[in-house]
Amino acid sequence: MRPFKFTPTTTISSALKFASANDHAHFLAGGTNLIDLMKEGVAQPDELIDIGNLELVQIKTISFGNNFGGVSLGALAKNTATANHPLIRQQFPLLSQAILAGASVQIRNMATNGGNLMQRTRCSYFYDVNMPCNKRTPGTGCGAKEGINRMHAIFGWSDQCVAVYPSDMAVALAALDAVVKVQQANGKARIIPFSDFHRLPGENPELDNTLQHGEMITAIEIPKNNFSAHSHYLKVRDRASYAFALVSVAAVLELNGNTIKKVRLALGGVAHKPWRAIVAESFLLGKTPSTANFERAAAAEMERAKPLEHNKFKIELGKRSIVRALEMAMKK
Secondary structure (H helix, E strand, C coil): CCCCEEEECCCHHHHHHHHHCCCCEEEECCCCCHHHHHHCCCCCCCEEEECCCCCCCCEEEEEECCEEEEEEEECCCEHHHHHHCHHHHHHCHHHHHHHHCCCCHHHHHHCEHHHHHHCCCCCHHHHCCCCCECCCCCCCCECCCCCCCCCCCCCCCECCECCCCCCCHHHHHHHCCCEEEEECCCCCEEEEEHHHHECCCCCCCCCCECCCCCCEEEEEEECCCCCCCCEEEEEECCCCCCCCCCEEEEEEEEEECCEEEEEEEEEECCCCCCEECHHHHHHHCCCCCCHHHHHHHHHHHHCCCCCCCCCCHHHHHHHHHHHHHHHHHHHC
């Protein structure tokens, strides 16, 4: 790990001021991903701005537009506190399930909501500084594309990068139509729809999201919905715990009698960002929630997949996972 300056802060404005003054500074909250990257030499900030003491830990009910009953998740609230909060468990159980499916208890006790969204890929080529990686060092090539790519993307990848985004929490937030509140150094705030927060790799895989340097996540907001009765988070992985998803599915439904009124599906472990299964959602809208319809929807979604040499199995796994998640959501 290279030497770095440690800068404590007590206000959002001072943290933003310090970050704006140094293009190589990083915010430090829980540090569960950043510190690992620094130890491996993947991330090399020369300044860490400690934001751990900022008052961004509230989890509360808010009015979302004209609709009261949404929730605001403070960016510095711990993952454990978020997953176990009564408001989340009762009204947004999908999010609680997703958080509890990720990492270990010790990591969830340290990791923050904002930091969870900022974590970087777990691609082994990205972590190995001796291997080519356009995400780590633009222009060096993508070792995974022609290498061992079993864990890698089947949607949205480019010749520059085939890595996948690792967060479970973010997959649930994508299905729940969340937004990300961001504070800028000039004092202005902006709101980013969750579908626009993370990026596909394109020609710039080094950019994981649409934040500008010096901007800070202050909260994540989820609008009120009627999905709590029928929701499920399914995570398929090589071992039962402490492993990243081969494929994960966040599924929520709202019914009108025996008809699907609303449906949201998001996939993890398959793309550079949480992948909204728009094709499957469109197919299911207005239909009966049956296994046959779930299978047709899953097949339609996975037709868009472009597997690599070692991850063709994810197509069939993705189909079965979508069906299973929807079936489990209907059993709630």
